[in-house]
Structures are given as structure tokens and as C-alpha cells.
Amino acid sequence: MNTPQLPAPSADAVSASAALVERIRQSILEAGGWLPFADYMRLALYSPGLGYYSGGAAKFGAEGDFTTAPELSPLFGACIADTAAAVLAALGPDGEVMEFGAGTGRLAAQLLLGLERLGRLPARYCIVDLSGELRERQRATIAAAAPHLLGRVDWLDALPETFSGFVVGNEVLDAMPCALVHRDDDGRLHERGVVWRDGAFGWQDRPLAAGPLYDLAAALALPKGYTTEVQPDMHAYVASVAGMLTRGAALWLDYGFAHAEYYHPERHMGTLIGHYRHHTVHDPFFRPGLTDLTCHVDFSAVYREADAAGLALEGYAPQAQYLLDAGLLDKLAALGTGHPGYLAQVAAVQKLTSPAEMGDLFKAIAFSKAIELPALLPGFGGRDDSHKL
Numbered sequence: 001m002n003t004p005q006l007p008a009p010s011a012d013a014v015s016a017s018a019a020l021v022e023r024i025r026q027s028i029l030e031a032g033g034w035l036p037f038a039d040y041m042r043l044a045l046y047s048p049g050l051g052y053y054s055g056g057a058a059k060f061g062a063e064g065d066f067t068t069a070p071e072l073s074p075l076f077g078a079c080i081a082d083t084a085a086a087v088l089a090a091l092g093p094d095g096e097v098m099e100f101g102a103g104t105g106r107l108a109a110q111l112l113l114g115l116e117r118l119g120r121l122p123a124r125y126c127i128v129d130l131s132g133e134l135r136e137r138q139r140a141t142i143a144a145a146a147p148h149l150l151g152r153v154d155w156l157d158a159l160p161e162t163f164s165g166f167v168v169g170n171e172v173l174d175a176m177p178c179a180l181v182h183r184d185d186d187g188r189l190h191e192r193g194v195v196w197r198d199g200a201f202g203w204q205d206r207p208l209a210a211g212p213l214y215d216l217a218a219a220l221a222l223p224k225g226y227t228t229e230v231q232p233d234m235h236a237y238v239a240s241v242a243g244m245l246t247r248g249a250a251l252w253l254d255y256g257f258a259h260a261e262y263y264h265p266e267r268h269m270g271t272l273i274g275h276y277r278h279h280t281v282h283d284p285f286f287r288p289g290l291t292d293l294t295c296h297v298d299f300s301a302v303y304r305e306a307d308a309a310g311l312a313l314e315g316y317a318p319q320a321q322y323l324l325d326a327g328l329l330d331k332l333a334a335l336g337t338g339h340p341g342y343l344a345q346v347a348a349v350q351k352l353t354s355p356a357e358m359g360d361l362f363k364a365i366a367f368s369k370a371i372e373l374p375a376l377l378p379g380f381g382g383r384d385d386s387h388k389l
């Protein structure tokens with residue numbers, strides 16, 4: 001795809017991207033000439049030293065490729081702190097926090113400061129991130145914003161066998177590799193893979209053989225002529241969080257839909273997109289390693305996996321309703337109009353909640369296990385869309 005209007009990367013970034021293309025090309029050859037798209041995406045995002053998340057790309061904020069909610073406003077993390085505090089209160093002193101995919105570390109700093117204000121600081125705040133490169137950035141952010149709380153933060157290389165506490169992940173599920181499946185006009189399922197052809201990456205479909213991916217795709221009952229994403233890694237991840245959690249709750253926020261809306265006939269080409277310097281890119285082969293790749297989250301699939309793994313649904317709501325119920329406007333008012341950043345925060349609140357921006361497209365979903373929570377868990381006391389799942 002020709003996208004000449006996009007900002008040019010530096011010479012170093014161009015050569016890192018070329019090295020990643022070569023690494024992926026080798027993987028295609030080693031796989032016999034055809035690589036499932038999920039493997040391409042895993043390499044493009046998480047190849048050691050070169051992948052989008054594991055290499056040197058700026059990623060977040062104005063100089064990066066996209067902006068997430070905790071980058072927009074500390075009020076986002078302050079709202080999540082209310083939910084976390086209710087869970088930690090129910091758990092008692094043993095409850096900890098585990099954040100997945102902590103990005104720049106902003107949410108960790110906001111959540112720690114919020115829990116401190118609420119008198120619910122956990123003894124330990126664990127961070128699990130596939131990207132080791134981000135670890136130093138997270139440490140620096142927390143050291144600058146909450147130096148006295150840095151000692152409570154632990155970076156984990158692997159999941160513990162058991163965990164009692166509050167699990168949170170913002171925009172993590174969408175960053176997990178997706179397989180691409182296509183139902184042809186005769187109703188047969190195919191998996192879309194990547195080949196190396198004429199000096200560039202190209203597509204090739206193969207009939208989908210019986211196995212776990214076939215089962216996930218077949219259960220979607222896709223219309224004929226439909227292409228979409230399935231996220232086996234997301235299923236495995238939710239199951240392992242459920243398996244690890246002995247007592248507590250998990251909260252995930254992300255963009256996506258419940259089944260009926262996700263697999264709407266209008267979305268027959270799926271939701272896979274790239275982000276490059278705040279532009280949406282529809283070619284997933286565009287500048288590998290410099291472009292974020294992501295798909296929308298099928299929250300019905302998240303619910304089914306969590307439910308099967310023994311988690312109880314606590315609520316599912318659009319981000320706007322979640323944040324408003326968790327006290328977003330009171331927190332904004334508490335800043336006061338004299339606060340130097342007040343107007344910027346008003347704009348951020350608008351962006352986080354407006355149905356035309358992040359308010360409706362983003363959702364919050366929460367689950368619990370072996371814990372008695374307040375009937376109205378902060379964030380889920382207002383509108384509940386659980387019936388859509």
C-alpha cells in the first residue's frame with residue numbers, strides 16, 4: 001500500500017525495521033514458506049530487540065504512535081484506584097495488585113497514588129509486561145511521580161502460581177497476536193497466513209485444519225465471505241490469570257464489542273489495524289517494528305473464557321459509564337478551576353467519555369473469584385451491559 005504522506009522514520013529506525021523484515025522472512029522460510037498471521041504479528045510486536053514493543057520505538061504519547069487513557073489523564077488511574085480499593089478492602093492485608101502491560105508506567109503511578117489517598121496501599125504492586133524494554137521507562141515514571149512508593153513495585157518475569165489481589169490491564173488484550181480466519185462463499189474456514197513473494201510480504205489462505213483455532217473460529221458462526229480475527233493468546237492469557245487468581249478480582253479495559261456488534265456484517269473485513277505516528281494504517285506489513293498492530297477485543301470471547309475458567313462476571317460497561325460511576329466528575333471537580341492543568345483535564349475527561357471518542361468504543365469488564373464484593377463495585381454501579389455478552 002502506498003502511504004507517502006506519513007512522517008518518515010529516522011535512518012536508525014529504517015535499518016531496525018529492515019532487520020526485523022529479514023528476521024520474519026527467515027521465520028517464514030523455516031516454517032516452509034507460510035507463517036500464520038498470529039506468528040507474524042508476534043514477531044512484528046515482540047521480536048527481542050526489534051519488535052514494536054520490544055525495540056526502541058517511542059510508542060506512547062505525542063512523539064509516539066498512539067495515546068492511551070492513562071497518558072491522557074491521571075483521573076483515569078484515580079478512578080481505577082476506587083475499584084481496586086474496594087477489592088483490596090474485601091481481601092484484607094494480603095491483597096496485592098498485578099498490572100499487565102504497564103506501558104510507560106503512568107497507570108501504575110496513578111493507581112499507587114490513588115490507593116495511598118484511599119488508605120489502601122498494597123504491600124506489593126507487581127508489573128508483568130512482555131516488553132523488557134519498557135521496564136526502565138516504567139521505573140523512571142514511577143520514580144518521578146511517586147518515588148516513595150517505588151519500593152513496593154516488583155517486575156515479574158513469569159506468573160506466580162497463586163495470586164490474591166486485584167489484576168488490571170488497560171489496552172493489553174488488543175495487543176495480543178490475533179489469527180486471521182476467513183469463511184469463504186462455500187462456508188469453508190481458512191486461516192490467513194503470510195508468505196514472502198516478489199521481495200515483499202503477501203497473503204495466502206490455507207484451509208483451517210481441525211484443532212483449537214478451528215473450534216474457536218467455528219463457534220463464531222461467521223457469515224459467508226467474512227474475514228475476522230481470533231485471539232488464541234488472549235484465551236490462553238485469560239485462562240492463566242483465572243488459574244493463578246485464588247481470591248480477588250480482575251479488570252480489563254480496552255476497545256471492542258460484544259459478539260453481535262463485533263461480527264456485524266459491516267465489519268466483514270475484521271478490525272485489524274496499525275498505528276503509525278497517530279495515523280491509522282490498514283496495511284499490517286507497513287514498516288514492521290515501527291507500527292503498532294492491534295485488533296478490537298471480542299468481549300464475549302473474554303467472558304466465555306473467564307467463565308469457563310471459574311471467574312464470576314462482576315460487570316461490563318462502556319468506559320464512559322465505568323469512569324462516571326467511579327467518580328470521574330467528582331475527581332475533576334476536586335482539582336478545582338484554579339488548578340493550572342484544569343482545562344487540559346476537562347478536555348481529557350471529554351475525550352475519555354465522549355461517545356464520539358473513547359467513551360463508547362472502549363469497555364470495562366470485571367470478574368471476581370472467591371471474594372465477597374460490595375453489590376455496587378465502583379465503576380459498575382451504573383449501566384451494566386452484561387446481557388450483551
Ligand SMILES: C[S@@+](CC[C@H](N)C(=O)[O-])C[C@H]1O[C@@H](n2cnc3c(N)ncnc32)[C@H](O)[C@@H]1O
Pocket residue numbers: 053060068069070071100101102103104107128129130131134169170171172175176237
Ligand atoms: C497498547 S500497550 C498499553 C500500555 C498501557 N497499559 C497503557 O494503557 O498505556 C500494550 C502493552 O501490553 C503489553 N503486553 C501485550 N501482551 C502482554 C501479555 N501477554 N502480558 C503482559 N503484557 C503484555 C505490551 O508489551 C505493551 O506494554
